[in-house]
Amino acid sequence: xxxxxxxxALLASAAxxxxxxxxxxxxxxWWTSGGEAAAVxxxxxxxxxxxDKWVDGAIAGGGGTARPIMISRITGGDxxxxxxxxxxxxxLELVEAGLMLDLTDVAEAEGWKDKVYPPSLLDACTVDGRIxxxxxxxxxxxxxxxxxxxxxxxxxxxxxxxxxxxxxAPQLEAAGKIPLALGNQPWQSNLxxxxxxxxxxxxxxxxxxxxxxxxxxxxxxEYAAVFKAAADARxxxxxxxxxxxxxxxxxxxxxxxGGQIMGDWAQGEFQVAGExxxxxxxxLPGLGLNEYxxxxxxxxxxxxxxxxxxxxxQKRLAxxxxxxxxxxxxxxxxxxxxxxxxxxxxxxxxxxxxxxEILATGNIVPSGDMNWSPDVQKQAEDLMVEFWKSDAxxxxxxxxxxxxxxxxxx
Amino acid sequence: xxxxxxxxxxxxxxxxxxxxxxxxxxxxxxxxxGTAWTVLYSFTNSKLLPRNSFIGFDQYERxxxxxxxxxxxxxxxIYGILALVFTIAIGFxxxxxxxxxxxxxxxxxxxxLYPFALSFIVTGLVWxxxxxxxxxxxxxxxxxxxxxxTFDPLNNPDVVLYGLLIAGLWQxxxxxxxxxxxxxxxxxxxxxxxxxxxxxxxxKTYLFVVIPMMRPVFVxxxxxxxxxxxxxxxxxxxxxxxxxxxxxxxxxMYVYDYMFQAQxxxxxxxxxxxxxxSVLIVLIPWAYLEFGGKKRG
Numbered sequence: 218x219x220x221x222x223x224x225x226a227l228l229a230s231a232a233x234x235x236x237x238x239x240x241x242x243x244x245x246x247w248w249t250s251g252g253e254a255a256a257v258x259x260x261x262x263x264x265x266x267x268x269d270k271w272v273d274g275a276i277a278g279g280g281g282t283a284r285p286i287m288i289s290r291i292t293g294g295d296x297x298x299x300x301x302x303x304x305x306x307x308x309l310e311l312v313e314a315g316l317m318l319d320l321t322d323v324a325e326a327e328g329w330k331d332k333v334y335p336p337s338l339l340d341a342c343t344v345d346g347r348i349x350x351x352x353x354x355x356x357x358x359x360x361x362x363x364x365x366x367x368x369x370x371x372x373x374x375x376x377x378x379x380x381x382x383x384x385x386a387p388q389l390e391a392a393g394k395i396p397l398a399l400g401n402q403p404w405q406s407n408l409x410x411x412x413x414x415x416x417x418x419x420x421x422x423x424x425x426x427x428x429x430x431x432x433x434x435x436x437x438x439e440y441a442a443v444f445k446a447a448a449d450a451r452x453x454x455x456x457x458x459x460x461x462x463x464x465x466x467x468x469x470x471x472x473x474x475g476g477q478i479m480g481d482w483a484q485g486e487f488q489v490a491g492e493x494x495x496x497x498x499x500x501l502p503g504l505g506l507n508e509y510x511x512x513x514x515x516x517x518x519x520x521x522x523x524x525x526x527x528x529x530x531q532k533r534l535a536x537x538x539x540x541x542x543x544x545x546x547x548x549x550x551x552x553x554x555x556x557x558x559x560x561x562x563x564x565x566x567x568x569x570x571x572x573x574e575i576l577a578t579g580n581i582v583p584s585g586d587m588n589w590s591p592d593v594q595k596q597a598e599d600l601m602v603e604f605w606k607s608d609a610x611x612x613x614x615x616x617x618x619x620x621x622x623x624x625x626x627x
Numbered sequence: 628x629x630x631x632x633x634x635x636x637x638x639x640x641x642x643x644x645x646x647x648x649x650x651x652x653x654x655x656x657x658x659x660x661g662t663a664w665t666v667l668y669s670f671t672n673s674k675l676l677p678r679n680s681f682i683g684f685d686q687y688e689r690x691x692x693x694x695x696x697x698x699x700x701x702x703x704x705i706y707g708i709l710a711l712v713f714t715i716a717i718g719f720x721x722x723x724x725x726x727x728x729x730x731x732x733x734x735x736x737x738x739x740l741y742p743f744a745l746s747f748i749v750t751g752l753v754w755x756x757x758x759x760x761x762x763x764x765x766x767x768x769x770x771x772x773x774x775x776x777t778f779d780p781l782n783n784p785d786v787v788l789y790g791l792l793i794a795g796l797w798q799x800x801x802x803x804x805x806x807x808x809x810x811x812x813x814x815x816x817x818x819x820x821x822x823x824x825x826x827x828x829x830x831k832t833y834l835f836v837v838i839p840m841m842r843p844v845f846v847x848x849x850x851x852x853x854x855x856x857x858x859x860x861x862x863x864x865x866x867x868x869x870x871x872x873x874x875x876x877x878x879x880m881y882v883y884d885y886m887f888q889a890q891x892x893x894x895x896x897x898x899x900x901x902x903x904x905s906v907l908i909v910l911i912p913w914a915y916l917e918f919g920g921k922k923r924g
Contacts, residue, residue: 307890310676
């Protein structure tokens with residue numbers, strides 16, 4: 218009798234080892250700056266509150282450092298519970314190789330198709346009609362952040378677009394400021410160039426190149442103007458020698474620099490520093506020229522695990538990430554836009570409202586990650602690094618090389 | 628040689644041969660096998676995952692028309708030649724100084740060897756801070772009163788390689804000194820006595836008698852230092868991450884970036900095969916001279 222009970226108890230404990238215990242999921246991401254860490258803490262809080270356990274796996278050094286680590290863990294047989302990627306082609310081959318969990322049933326149960334806006338976000342998660350990622354936010358890199366105080370010190374009004382910014386730069390420099398703050402990491406010069414593409418070349422030329430892949434337009438006069446603008450910016454950023462993007466942002470926050478071209482995630486840094494949008498700093502989406510934003514962003518992918526219990530937890534996390542409450546809490550801290558139009562963001566500040574407005578009017582374009590393979594993007598990035606840091610390369614040379622790189626990805 | 632059948636030769640030193648099997652297997656499978664696999668797949672258009680679609684020399688054509696790769700090769704050559712010459716020259720000089728029967732030799736030797744105990748990552752970070760104009764050497768000299776003093780090698784594309792070189796030399800010379808010192812201690816005292824009897828000055832003895840006698844030591848040092856230079860990666864990542872611009876890029880960084888960031892394995896493999904080739908170009912003539920020459924004697 219006694220043995221029988223013992224056996225039953227053993228059996229029960231073997232069958233349900235974690236009954237009553239939270240399922241742990243390790244989540245890897247590259248959100249490590251002040252504002253980003255505050256935002257990711259919201260996700261962890263929500264997941265822990267729902268009864269599971271978020272094990273944080275932050276990888277410092279930006280996406281370029283983090284992605285190789287994530288990918289080699291997944292392909293090397295040591296997958297994490299969930300991982301951040303930018304939606305688009307970054308994880309495409311992992312999905313095609315069957316290493317990622319199919320989330321279609323979660324998406325259907327939660328009605329993602331009707332709620333996720335713009336729909337291109339969900340399309341970027343879809344491979345062969347199945348959904349493989351949960352989008353969490355929309356990030357657009359096409360923003361110019363300006364320090365109001367720096368312009369006050371120089372005795373000139375805050376510019377309202379890129380052309381004014383370039384024109385007033387000499388006065389700013391005379392007042393002892395760096396006109397344009399730009400970090401030395403490769404992706405940042407690439408981002409600045411991307412922002413100029415849509416702002417200077419305009420929507421039609423941008424679409425012709427990045428979506429229709431029309432190489433004649435890429436080699437044409439619209440894009441020559443973009444390279445000319447980049448050459449201007451190169452001169453303005455010559456004195457800025459910081460590494461990380463948030464160090465560059467901090468030059469703007471501390472009024473040592475006039476402005477920075479950076480994505481809307483810079484907003485989180487302004488917020489942590491206690492600055493007020495419109496009063497202490499000004500933001501110009503689309504560099505104030507063409508108010509279009511591209512809708513890239515972050516998404517969570519869930520590598521396939523053998524444990525059915527963990528798989529259930531992965532699906533719970535996926536549903537949680539898209540839920541309205543988490544969307545609001547996370548995006549307010551992060552400074553990014555929510556991926557669904559039906560949430561209340563009245564707490565949003567001036568800059569986020571500008572972004573929401575642009576989103577609502579539909580002035581949006583898909584992001585580079587969705588249009589070009591990582592290989593093409595890396596080559597373009599290499600070119601931009603070389604171009605921004607050496608005065609030897611002329612705008613025309615860079616333009617010609619850039620067209621060659623795009624052609625290699627056709 | 629006449630009575631040596633194959634069986635007898637196999638049986639000789641059998642224990643030693645059995646003991647060597649794991650190492651031989653590792654060398655064959657991991658090193659040779661891995662190398663062959665990498666070279667083979669450098670002829671494919673593999674992206675994130677290896678794929679068997681061969682495209683001939685396309686990856687190599689693209690590699691050699693890429694300006695970042697060409698800069699990397701050039702940087703490595705400049706850095707490599709300077710690092711090789713200076714580590715060996717300074718290392719030997721330090722060893723000679725240590726060899727003058729000085730007091731506290733052990734203490735000095737420990738001090739000189741300490742940097743070698745640090746990894747390249749730590750070395751790179753430390754020197755990044757020392758060379759940083761905001762709080763490094765420039766800041767200290769300026770606060771001593773020389774206001775116009777400028778020393779900012781890591782942010783100047785023209786001299787950034789020398790910034791790397793300083794850190795590399797600081798880390799590597801102590802080790803070379805120790806090898807050289809061991810070599811110097813291996814020189815028979817009678818040689819010194821004979822030289823003194825003949826009235827040859829000390830520096831001449833070092834230059835024309837001791838150095839030629841230390842040839843095996845120099846060759847060993849050369850190989851160790853040179854292989855360290857070709858795989859140079861972590862120092863650059865920690866100190867400059869290849870910047871400013873592409874001014875301090877090295878081939879190993881190109882390999883890593885294209886394999887993992889650009890998700891283009893084929894391109895990365897092609898670049899690493901070229902690195903292998905450059906090692907072989909250095910190594911084969913040397914091995915031929917070193918081992919092929921033995922048969923004469």
